[in-house]
Amino acid sequence: MSEAATEAVRVYLDAYAGAATPIPALAERGAVHLAAAGLPGSAPESWRYTDPGELLARRFAVDAAPVEADDASDLPQLAGAVRRVWVGGRPAPGLAVGEMAPGARLWALETDPEGVGAQIAPERDGFAALNALGFRHGAGLALDAGAVLTAPVHLLWGASADQPAFAAHPRVAIRLGAQAAATVVLHQAGTPEAGAFLNSAIEIALEAGAALKLVVVDQSGAGAFGLSQIAARCARDSRLDVWLIDAGAGWVRRELEIALAEPGATANLYGLVQGRRASRVDNEIVIRHEAPHTHSRQQTRAVLDDRARAVFGGGVAVAAGAQGITARQGNATLLLSRRAEVVTRPALEILADDVQCSHGASVGQLDEAALFYLRSRGLDREAARALLIASFARAALPDVPVAGVLDWVFDGIETRSPVAATA
Amino acid sequence: MLQIDDLQVSVEDRPILKGLTLKVNAGEVHAIMGPNGSGKSTLAAVLAGREGYVHTGGAVHYRGQDLLALAPEERAREGVFLGFQYPVEIPGVNNVYLLKASLNAQRRHRGEPELDAFEFLRLVCEQMAFMGIPEEFLRRSVNEGFSGGEKKRNEILQMLILQPRLAILDEIDSGLDIDALKVVSRGIEALRSPDRAMILVTHYQRLLDYVTPDFVHVLAGGRIVRSGGKELARELEAEGYGAVVAGAGA
Numbered sequence: 161m162s163e164a165a166t167e168a169v170r171v172y173l174d175a176y177a178g179a180a181t182p183i184p185a186l187a188e189r190g191a192v193h194l195a196a197a198g199l200p201g202s203a204p205e206s207w208r209y210t211d212p213g214e215l216l217a218r219r220f221a222v223d224a225a226p227v228e229a230d231d232a233s234d235l236p237q238l239a240g241a242v243r244r245v246w247v248g249g250r251p252a253p254g255l256a257v258g259e260m261a262p263g264a265r266l267w268a269l270e271t272d273p274e275g276v277g278a279q280i281a282p283e284r285d286g287f288a289a290l291n292a293l294g295f296r297h298g299a300g301l302a303l304d305a306g307a308v309l310t311a312p313v314h315l316l317w318g319a320s321a322d323q324p325a326f327a328a329h330p331r332v333a334i335r336l337g338a339q340a341a342a343t344v345v346l347h348q349a350g351t352p353e354a355g356a357f358l359n360s361a362i363e364i365a366l367e368a369g370a371a372l373k374l375v376v377v378d379q380s381g382a383g384a385f386g387l388s389q390i391a392a393r394c395a396r397d398s399r400l401d402v403w404l405i406d407a408g409a410g411w412v413r414r415e416l417e418i419a420l421a422e423p424g425a426t427a428n429l430y431g432l433v434q435g436r437r438a439s440r441v442d443n444e445i446v447i448r449h450e451a452p453h454t455h456s457r458q459q460t461r462a463v464l465d466d467r468a469r470a471v472f473g474g475g476v477a478v479a480a481g482a483q484g485i486t487a488r489q490g491n492a493t494l495l496l497s498r499r500a501e502v503v504t505r506p507a508l509e510i511l512a513d514d515v516q517c518s519h520g521a522s523v524g525q526l527d528e529a530a531l532f533y534l535r536s537r538g539l540d541r542e543a544a545r546a547l548l549i550a551s552f553a554r555a556a557l558p559d560v561p562v563a564g565v566l567d568w569v570f571d572g573i574e575t576r577s578p579v580a581a582t583a
Numbered sequence: 584m585l586q587i588d589d590l591q592v593s594v595e596d597r598p599i600l601k602g603l604t605l606k607v608n609a610g611e612v613h614a615i616m617g618p619n620g621s622g623k624s625t626l627a628a629v630l631a632g633r634e635g636y637v638h639t640g641g642a643v644h645y646r647g648q649d650l651l652a653l654a655p656e657e658r659a660r661e662g663v664f665l666g667f668q669y670p671v672e673i674p675g676v677n678n679v680y681l682l683k684a685s686l687n688a689q690r691r692h693r694g695e696p697e698l699d700a701f702e703f704l705r706l707v708c709e710q711m712a713f714m715g716i717p718e719e720f721l722r723r724s725v726n727e728g729f730s731g732g733e734k735k736r737n738e739i740l741q742m743l744i745l746q747p748r749l750a751i752l753d754e755i756d757s758g759l760d761i762d763a764l765k766v767v768s769r770g771i772e773a774l775r776s777p778d779r780a781m782i783l784v785t786h787y788q789r790l791l792d793y794v795t796p797d798f799v800h801v802l803a804g805g806r807i808v809r810s811g812g813k814e815l816a817r818e819l820e821a822e823g824y825g826a827v828v829a830g831a832g833a
Contacts, residue, residue: 532671536631536667537681539684
């Protein structure tokens with residue numbers, strides 16, 4: 161472990177150990193593992209292209225001071241959604257909107273943390289251990305069998321621009337009973353000028369036939385460090401659709417592990433990274449086909465400008481005996497600058513023989529012929545560029561269940577038919 | 584409308600246009616014909632402002648302005664329209680969106696108010712019906728998955744909506760079957776008016792059966808080697824470029 165990492169571990173242990181915590185046993189395990197494994201404390205190969213050094217060298221207030229709701233009232237909203245907000249890692253009940261329908265429960269996870277840690281154990285790696293140790297506030301969402309939510313659930317972690325740099329370690333637990341269905345938006349937006357570190361752990365369990373549409377949006381900005389670990393287990397015939405959307409994130413590392421545990425389970429993953437300046441976005445995705453007749457698709461795109469870098473680790477693991485599965489992966493990247501960079505690392509581990517797996521990656525620049533065509537129709541160069549970029553990016557995010565999200569992402573650049581809206 | 588004097592243009596240091604002179608007045612339709620490699624498409628591209636063409640001599644004036652000094656979008660807003668030989672497919676950008684953005688860019692430039700969505704839609708539907716373009720076109724991306732004929736119809740549709748002062752149609756007839764050729768020709772004829780001019784760049788005489796030009800020019804070796812009336816097209820058809828170009832002493 162580097163000197164910076166050793167020092168960071170010491171600082172976090174000093175700050176969190178012994179403080180009041182919702183799950184003392186989990187925090188204790190976290191402290192033990194953090195001390196033993198250090199940071200990042202997991203497979204060096206997966207960290208090869210993302211340097212945690214800058215994050216480890218930074219110091220954050222471990223317990224952010226409460227922020228007046230008014231100071232964060234300009235955080236993005238989603239029309240029609242049930243909304244819960246945390247500002248600086250602390251709940252902001254004044255910004256909450258809406259209540260849950262019968263058959264569904266949305267609660268402050270720290271008040272009833274039963275089952276937390278079952279999928280993301282503190283022993284997973286150093287950051288999971290740190291989360292277990294530093295966890296104070298989070299969200300639980302549970303649906304009874306057959307419950308279907310019509311309104312999306314918008315869980316927003318924000319900050320006010322003038323609060324001090326803070327670290328928070330939220331957890332989210334989403335549990336859908338058999339045949340239940342929900343749409344959840346996990347959203348990070350706004351960062352203090354001083355910076356922030358959000359180290360999240362998200363545990364998802366879908367019972368038979370359940371369907372979850374999960375939209376993960378990061379708009380946290382240049383000063384933010386966002387690390388999230390997402391683990392999902394999908395039972396028989398359940399379906400998980402995920403949209404990972406980065407719009408102006410600074411430093412992001414996302415580890416997403418989906419277990420297709422029983423026959424008929426399906427996971428579709430779409431991703432868009434829009435990198436500018438020196439942004440670093442690393443999506444490490446592993447889909448485990450543990451049962452026969454499970455299906456997955458990973459379709460990611462990146463638009464990278466300046467010195468931005470995106471990493472896509474796309475892992476597919478097919479267990480012995482998991483016959484009749486399909487697993488598809490594809491990445492397309494648009495490089496707008498010579499210094500921008502994309503790394504795609506498909507990793508296939510296949511222990512069955514009746515499988516269909518494919519992966520493909522493409523990297524390109526803006527199409528000059530298309531640019532000239534648009535300009536010859538009267539669009540100026542910048543408008544034509546923006547249009548081509550937005551159209552490439554939009555194609556990365558088909559069928560987003562909450563249309564309002566796209567307005568955050570595309571800054572109002574429209575490529576769709578103006579007729580559809582009026583006809 | 585358009586005055587081209589001794590225009591010289593190179594591509595990658597290779598001279599393509601070698602002193603081309605042409606005058607086009609409002610109300611006129613000119614056909615520029617010539618063998619492959621004579622510089623026809625280069626002329627169209629240079630007039631529209633495509634990059635990669637180096638202007639090495641001569642001048643082009645459009646309504647009194649130095650046309651070559653304008654960016655492609657400025658030319659478009661001043662009323663110059665290029666119909667592409669190979670219209671570009673742009674996945675993800677909706678056809679109608681592009682039409683609306685183009686028209687409004689032009690209207691803003693002229694100090695006119697933008698059309699609202701309702702007026703615009705009425706205009707588009709009218710012209711689509713005229714061009715025999717099915718309604719599903721409204722939902723599709725620019726030229727994406729279009730057949731050759733559909734792409735050319737789309738070029739003409741754009742032209743009819745933008746109502747250019749000077750339309751340059753580069754091989755608009757290539758790849759069209761006879762029915763599509765008739766529709767495209769009808770679109771061209773519809774735009775003909777005393778205050779507009781058109782340049783039809785074509786290899787074949789076929790288009791001129793449906794659109795009667797006022798002048799026909801033969802382009803060979805980067806220069807106009809012969810000019811005449813519509814009968815010149817017949818002569819080309821009958822005798823071939825070789826004889827006509829040789830007869831002109833080029």
